[in-house]
Amino acid sequence: MSDPSLAKPRWSLRKKLLLQLALLPLELAAVELGFRGYLRWKGEFYSAWRTELEVRRILQALTSRLQTQEALGDKGLSVRKPVELVHPYAGFDIDQTAEIVTEETTSVKRGDSSYDILLFGGSVAGHFEAFGGTTFAQVLEADPRFQGKRVKLWLHARGGFKQPQHLTMMAYLLSAGIEPEAAVLLDGFNEVALSLQNTDFGGNPLFPTMAQWAPLLSSTYSDAGGVETLEGIRERQRNAKSTSELVLGWGLHNSAVIGTLARGRIVRMYNENYDATQKYLVSLMGSGSHPVFSGPKRPGTREGVVQQAARAWFESSLSMHAICAARGITFFHTLQPTLHDEGSKVVSEEETRTGSAPDSFRDGVRLGYPRLRALGEKLRVQGVSFYDGSRVFAGRTETFYYDNCHFNKEATEILAEEMAKQFLAALK
Numbered sequence: 546m547s548d549p550s551l552a553k554p555r556w557s558l559r560k561k562l563l564l565q566l567a568l569l570p571l572e573l574a575a576v577e578l579g580f581r582g583y584l585r586w587k588g589e590f591y592s593a594w595r596t597e598l599e600v601r602r603i604l605q606a607l608t609s610r611l612q613t614q615e616a617l618g619d620k621g622l623s624v625r626k627p628v629e630l631v632h633p634y635a636g637f638d639i640d641q642t643a644e645i646v647t648e649e650t651t652s653v654k655r656g657d658s659s660y661d662i663l664l665f666g667g668s669v670a671g672h673f674e675a676f677g678g679t680t681f682a683q684v685l686e687a688d689p690r691f692q693g694k695r696v697k698l699w700l701h702a703r704g705g706f707k708q709p710q711h712l713t714m715m716a717y718l719l720s721a722g723i724e725p726e727a728a729v730l731l732d733g734f735n736e737v738a739l740s741l742q743n744t745d746f747g748g749n750p751l752f753p754t755m756a757q758w759a760p761l762l763s764s765t766y767s768d769a770g771g772v773e774t775l776e777g778i779r780e781r782q783r784n785a786k787s788t789s790e791l792v793l794g795w796g797l798h799n800s801a802v803i804g805t806l807a808r809g810r811i812v813r814m815y816n817e818n819y820d821a822t823q824k825y826l827v828s829l830m831g832s833g834s835h836p837v838f839s840g841p842k843r844p845g846t847r848e849g850v851v852q853q854a855a856r857a858w859f860e861s862s863l864s865m866h867a868i869c870a871a872r873g874i875t876f877f878h879t880l881q882p883t884l885h886d887e888g889s890k891v892v893s894e895e896e897t898r899t900g901s902a903p904d905s906f907r908d909g910v911r912l913g914y915p916r917l918r919a920l921g922e923k924l925r926v927q928g929v930s931f932y933d934g935s936r937v938f939a940g941r942t943e944t945f946y947y948d949n950c951h952f953n954k955e956a957t958e959i960l961a962e963e964m965a966k967q968f969l970a971a972l973k
Contacts, residue, residue: 580802591801596808597793599899602947603808604789607782607815631761634713636753638703649699650722660685660694663701663718665711665865666731669881669951670702673731676954677961684965690972699725705754707735707854708861715865719872727875729968730865733858733935734883734950737913740854741847742905746826749840750850751857759826759838774825781814781821819903847908854909855916859924866929877968879934880921882960884946885910890938902949930971937963 584591632638653661664674673681682696701714711730740750748755788810791797798804844850862878869876882889884900885907892900914935924931937960938945938952945956952960 577800577802580805584801591804593799593804596798596804598947600789600793600798600808600811603811603815604785606948607785607811607818629757629761634717635703635706635710636758637705637761638714645699645701646718646721646723649718653699653723653725655724655726658693658695659697660691660727661725662696662698662727662729663715663723663725664698664729664731665706665715666702666881667706667735668702668704669734670731671700671704672951673957673961674698674700674702677957680958680961681965681968684962685969688969690969698729702731705735705739705757707739707754708732708858709751709864710753712861712864712868715868719868725874727877727968728865728869729964730862730876730878731881731934731964732878733880733914733917734910736854736858737851737917738902738906738909738950740857741850741909741913742903744843744847744850745905746823748826748838749843750854752838752840755826755838756822762837774821778818778821778825781818785811785814848912851909851912852916855913855920858917859920862924862929862931863927866924866927870928875930875972877930877932877964877971878921878924879932879964879967880917882935882937882952883910883914883950885949886914886935887911888939889935890945891940891942893942893944895944896946900946900949906949930968932964932967932971934960934964 581591628640629637630640632642653663655661664670664678666673678698682698685691685696686694701718703710706714711732715728735754739754739756743750743752743755746755746759748759752758788807792803792807798807844853866876866878868874884890884892884896885902918933918935921931921933938956943955945952947953
């Protein structure tokens with residue numbers, strides 16, 4: 546019989562828990578190092594700052610449409626992002642336009658010390674003003690023809706705008722009494738990509754972007770299924786916002802494990818919301834039978850839709866040129882570069898990873914950009930100052946794009962400098 550006095554002492558539950566707590570940091574560190582080692586084995590390297598950028602970018606895209614009240618911010622109207630409202634001429638616009646137009650009717654007058662340029666386009670044109678506007682202005686001001694003049698860009702680009710919204714917005718601004726020296730239009734992607742997406746939602750390709758316009762008219766639809774879908778969209782927006790605030794606010798994205806899980810969760814909610822938004826918009830528009838959204842009979846093929854959209858782009862540019870010419874305003878039109886336009890750039894691995902796009906966007910660019918380039922030549926023949934900027938990044942290998950159509954400050958400055966040179970060359 547064994548001696549009981551020689552038996553090993555048993556650990557109490559309390560001691561076991563304390564030991565587990567003491568070992569927890571080491572266990573977590575081991576998991577973290579093991580996961581980073583796994584990523585390196587796969588040829589990937591975790592970056593906390595890239596994860597933060599991606600989370601913020603995806604969150605912005607996820608909450609920028611069908612906004613919930615939470616998106617307005619805790620401090621109210623003074624700090625919130627612009628809210629989209631129905632506009633009588635452009636379909637929709639931001640709620641700050643009334644204040645902007647009020648200022649410009651007194652500030653934008655020909656003959657004073659500034660050279661005022663109205664800038665039109667979609668979100669890429671908006672980023673152009675923010676990241677390349679200074680470069681564009683400096684190149685112009687260095688030219689002897691601008692001696693003593695301060696070049697000022699007045700932003701009227703709106704995310705999701707496409708022709709003929711730029712045309713109608715220009716007509717509205719000029720009718721309000723705004724008197725610029727020039728108007729610059731930077732567009733092309735939205736015309737072919739969002740027009741095709743409109744038809745996928747059951748809308749008309751020439752109507753305003755359905756993802757932004759249709760929800761503003763949601764009072765025309767009250768089906769319980771649509772309301773339920775909309776609530777699911779809003780719930781995912783709230784969950785994504787709270788997840789990002791927790792992870793980024795506490796610096797948890799510095800962990801490869803937590804950062805990767807959080808990014809995957811937000812990406813999943815983004816994809817779910819994209820599908821839900823499409824379902825909501827289709828139901829909102831009566832599956833394409835609602836006359837407010839369907840409009841005139843549209844082409845039955847994707848090629849036909851893109852052809853119609855490209856023609857609208859051409860005709861609208863021609864009309865904007867004519868409107869400006871009748872008033873002595875210089876009009877300058879640039880076709881913007883975009884990621885999925887084959888040959889426009891050497892696509893980096895990072896751009897491949899972050900540049901995913903729905904089929905409507907890819908098909909729109911593939912089918913549409915060759916047409917836009919050809920029509921741009923026709924615009925030149927008819928007297929329009931047109932610059933094909935779609936190849937401005939050709940041969941470049943750097944990572945410029947951070948999604949399927951938007952590019953960073955470095956790339957924007959490259960485009961701005963070239964646009965300014967082309968603007969000066971076309972200036973009469």
